Amino acid sequence: MNKNLPHIVEPLLTWFDCNKRELPWRRDKEPYHVWISEIMLQQTRIEAVMGYYARFLDALPDVESLSKVDDDALMKLWEGLGYYSRARNLKKAAVAIMDEYGGAFPQTYAELVKLPGIGEYTAGAIASICFDEKVPAVDGNVLRVIARVQGSKENVLLPQTKKTVTEQLKKIMPQRAGAFNEGLMELGELVCLPNGTPLCDSCPLNEHCTAYKKGLTEQLPVRVKKMKRRRADKSVLYLTSSDGRIAIEKRPDTGLLSGMYQLPNVEGFRTEEELRDILQEWGVEPIDITFTKKAKHVFTHIDWYMKAYHANVKKHHDHFIWVTADELKDSYPLPTAFQKLL
Incomplete structure (x- = not known):
């Protein structure tokens, strides 16, 4: 000592x-x-x-x-x-x-x-x-x-x-x-x-x-990180129905942000045409798809790079939970990563 x-x-x-x-x-x-x-x-x-x-x-x-x-x-x-x-x-x-x-x-x-x-x-x-x-x-x-x-x-x-x-x-x-x-x-x-x-x-x-x-205050303390950060690219979909409801889904019970709710998303940056096909595979019929914004969110070991798209849809699908804006605000915990895209 x-x-x-x-x-x-x-x-x-x-x-x-x-x-x-x-x-x-x-x-x-x-x-x-x-x-x-x-x-x-x-x-x-x-x-x-x-x-x-x-x-x-x-x-x-x-x-x-x-x-x-x-x-x-x-x-x-x-x-x-x-x-x-x-x-x-x-x-x-x-x-x-x-x-x-x-x-x-x-x-x-x-x-x-x-x-x-x-x-x-x-x-x-x-x-x-x-x-x-x-x-x-x-x-x-x-x-x-x-x-x-x-x-x-x-x-x-x-x-x-x-x-x-x-x-x-x-x-x-x-x-x-x-x-x-x-x-x-x-x-x-x-x-x-x-x-x-x-x-x-x-x-x-x-x-x-x-x-x-x-005169060592600039050198101390010594902090040497061994871990490399990972990057994940995501295309995030803000889906709204004809009655103004928003599609969300619950994340898995384990892993990052487990048990939270999220906006529907897929890995990688996708074209609007690819996203239209994905929505149809999910049983959701889009009227239009429009790019809205980019965002980045930093976690401990991984950085999410997100591109958000808004789509008005004709058809609900039970795969998602469809909520009002007030319900989303008051009752469903949405991680900050997704709030950045609203």
Whole structure:
């Protein structure tokens, strides 16, 4: 462990006490509130989460209501946040809490990490913030802060690096473990910014920071990605019937965007003539087909490139669900990728 690390505890806690943001999930230490916020904040900015968090808690104020919610209603509440498996795992975990713990939230890291969708970071956050357990919560912000403090050139995308940092933080974890973990996250969010642009002059840890002293903030942390991204081209059809209804269909129960609804689509970029033939194979008779727009949507490992076409159709077909615009807006969770084409 770098000799600087033990010295960050007190200045970090002092800074956090004076600078922490007033966020809705910080108003109390209710584990349900912290849990929902932490899951929403995965892969999503705080500013984007605020409205979703309020709406979610208004509809599902506790574990019991979450455990009983209809799947489509849950997906509708999550619509636009992306990474929809997070929402499905929330419900699975709520059901487990009701069945295995009588509705009482587990209070230890060891029990929390067993729940669906609750990994090491989220379990550490809940256990420390809500129950004062002295356990780290290591996310990307924390890895960046610690890498710079220690001047570490280890690849922060490797699981071993995260494991090492977790073990190091366990050795310096103070009594106020929750405040320490939140302070590290907050520092990464507000001061120790990514992409070589940290606000070092206002950082409470600068006198203990190797990267600051040696001018390494642009080089650290080291992030080396091994994975190649895939590309998928899609032709998407916005089909409207004579009474103004829109065709949608449900995606498979497994895989990307599982269980969500989508606009009908086919792989590859197709000509209007090819799309007319495809529609007829589906039992739908198009009156006209018109190209409307292009869009791109980025997932974790794959990029969708989409071309959208609008078609007025003479004939309904039971293969699709035909809904009004209001029903689509209120009752059917449509992923952001397809909303971009409406």
